[in-house]
Amino acid sequence: MSDTQLLICGKSFKQDERDRLSTAYPAVFVDGPGDMAGLDSTLRASIRAVAYKGHAPFGAEQMDLFPQLGVITNYGVGYDAIDVEAASARSIAVTNTPDVLSDDVADLAVGLMIAQARTMIRGHAHVASQRWAKEGEIPLNRKVSGSSVGIVGLGRIGREIADRLAAFKCEIHYSSRSEKETPGWTYHPDVVSLAQAVDFLVIALVGGAETKGHVTREAIQALGPRGVVINISRGTTVDEGALLDALEAGEIAGAGLDVYENEPNIDPRFLKLDNVVLQPHQGSGSVETRTAMAELQLANVAAFLKGEPLVTPVN
Amino acid sequence: MSDTQLLICGKSFKQDERDRLSTAYPAVFVDGPGDMAGLDSTLRASIRAVAYKGHAPFGAEQMDLFPQLGVITNYGVGYDAIDVEAASARSIAVTNTPDVLSDDVADLAVGLMIAQARTMIRGHAHVASQRWAKEGEIPLNRKVSGSSVGIVGLGRIGREIADRLAAFKCEIHYSSRSEKETPGWTYHPDVVSLAQAVDFLVIALVGGAETKGHVTREAIQALGPRGVVINISRGTTVDEGALLDALEAGEIAGAGLDVYENEPNIDPRFLKLDNVVLQPHQGSGSVETRTAMAELQLANVAAFLKGEPLVTPVN
Known part of the structure; x- marks a missing residue:
């Protein structure tokens, strides 16, 4: 085991995915950062790269277990589980898997919007349970095309979502730290002003401490009774208690969510709502995209171990 | 009742919708064409316009009950329930409600595609039943963006669907009676060649005798094991038995359907499938669109009774 270089x-x-990595390099596997301290110290000394996947915190304490660690390659675009500042301070590079998943996440955002507005979950159940034949039509619902949409965070994924919704003739608004070059989309410096201007608020922020609670109670209430919150970013980006309060009280019309504060043990209040479409954090969950992510993670491991420039460095 | 002009x-x-019509003009109401013969003959003689909604056949026999009938205004773009030839032979105009519903139907087509490929019905049930916490993730699924799509029938609705899917970077193919002007989409003269070229086959034909069974067993089989059928047109446009056979046998990957041969008593074979997303013929079912359709139907009634040109004539 002394030539082990990779910790999965x-x-x-x-x-x-594990096989792809361990076929390429001698590797050991642990379930999560909490199991790292249990590894033999000689083995730990041989680790030069970590291939990480998950949402459990990976901080300074774990990094210090590996004296030769030079890179943490994250599977996923969001690397908020990794303490990048601590990594940088130790000259440990961090990489992620951007771009390859943007399409999938944007697709699911649009899917959540249509499914929520057009009550597709109810529609499917109505047919599948044969209630259509017994009880007649479902209630009329909500038009998507031509609606006003606010994208919170116009990064790679936000832009992919906006590009798609522009083809639905939606009026595109966005908020971000600074105004961006766009095909005439309306910039709002803050999320409350954005929420006031639109019916659908689509959250496409990065995760992490900086964006925690960015979509505040005030922003949610500013959406008003026709407002719908779509979140495909991280559960942390929204004041989830405020979102649940607004959904329960009918202060907004609904939500389409792929992410939650406490995954997979999500707040049971969500399960009692009939104005939400819920997905199990599967934004990037197509075979094609997960394969591309795994290949990009491996490419970063390989680049590091060969002394070549990292493909998608973060720090 | 002698000044009654409108039959709803x-x-x-x-x-x-009934109130909108009967507030505008003296009107009587029947449930369907089968009840027309039961109306008093003096009353029937006073009817000049019919506002029709439904899928029950409205033929020569019913038309002949109304000696002064001059227009049948259909609620919906698809007027296959009305025998237009018989109407024309009697100098009865027929109108429908095109355009105002194209957006909604196209939205639902895209929603069906994303929901089917990304297993959103299963995803929602997984979260709602708390199986996510107990059993972990759902299986990986299927990428939508960048896929090859074949639009069967590039009319108003087909074009709206293609425009949206172009923003998902899909490769657009289509079949229609003749090649159309497009932004570089690939024309196929027949549906089998179209199905061979694509993974997603989206049916956007008009209904009626001319398109009955247009998507044949051969076309469905030409799609192959990654093929998905999306139908938002009419159940009659597909060989439904062949579609069910292919879905049951796994000869194609799945389907997203809003329409069926026998609505709302759909073939129970559909209910046993786990690779389908089923909607209760709600393509145009948003409040906004149904209001626009009702207003357009009334506008056609009004135009006829005022002796003005019809807004959206069919014959």
Whole structure:
């Protein structure tokens, strides 16, 4: 085991993803950062790269277990579980897997919007349960095309969402730290002003401490009774208690969510609502995209171990 | 009742739609064409316009009950329930409600595609039943963006669907009676060649005798094991038995359907499938669109009774 160079960390890795990594490099596997301290110290001393997948915190304490660690390659675009500041202070590079998943996440955002507005979950159940034949039509619902949409965070994914919704003739608004070059979309410096201007608020922020609670109670209430919150970013970006309060009280019309504060044990208040479409954090969950993510993670490991420039560095 | 001019026919009319019509003109109401013969002959003689909603056949026999009938205004773009040839032979005009519903139907087509490929019905049930916490993630699924799509029938609705899917970077193919001007989409003269070229086959034909069974067993089989059928047109446009056979046998990957041969008593074979997303013929079912359709139907009634040109004539 002395030539082991790679630590694969994350019980959410699929078998084929683990195999891809461990076929390429001598590797050991742990379920999560909490199991790192349990590894033999000689083994730990041989680790030069970590391939990480998951949402459990990976901080300074874990990094210090590996004296030769030079890179943490994250599977996913969001690397908020990794303490990048601590990594930089130790000259440990961090990489992620941007771009390859933007399409999938944007697709699911649009899917959530249509499914919520057009009550597709109810529609499917109505047919599948044969209530259509017994009880007649479902209630009329809500038009998507031509609606006003606010994208919170116009990064790679936000832009992909906006591009798609422009083809639905939606009126595109966005908020971000600074105004961006766009095909005439309306910039709002803050999320409350954005929420006041639109019916659908689509959150496409990065995660992490900086964006925690960015979509505030005030912003949610500013959406008003026709407002719908779509979140495909991180559960942390929204004041989830305020969102639940507004959904329960009918202060907004609904939500389409792929992410939650406490995954997968989400707040049971969500399960009692009939104005939400809920997905199990599967934004990037197509075979094609997960394969591309795994390949990009491996490409970063390989680049580091060969002394070549990292493909998608973060720090 | 002698000044009654309008017959409102169709039990699927909502109360507010009936009220809109009967507030505008003296009107009588029947549930369907089968009840027309039961109306008093003096009353029948006073009817000059019919506002129709439904899928029950409205043929020569019913038309002949109304000696002064001059227009049948259909609620909906698809007027396959009305025998237009018989109407024309009697100098009865027929109108429908095109354009105002194209956006909604196209939105639902895209929603069906995303929901089917990204297993959103399963995803929602996984979260709502708390299986996410107990059993972990759902299986990986299928990327939508960048896929190859074949639009069967590039009319108003087909074009709206293609425009949206172009923003998902899909490769657009289509079949129609003749090649059309497009932004570089690939024309196929027949549906089998179209199906061979694509993964998603989206049916956007008009209904009626001419398109009955247009998507044949051969076309469905030409799609192959990654093929998905999306139908938002009419159940009659597909060989439904062949579609069910292919879905049951896994000869194609799945389907997203808003329409069926026998609505609302759909073939129970559909209910046993786990690779389908089923909607209760709600393509145009938003409040906004149904209001626009009702207003357009009334505008056609009004134009006829005032002796003005019809807004959206069919024959």
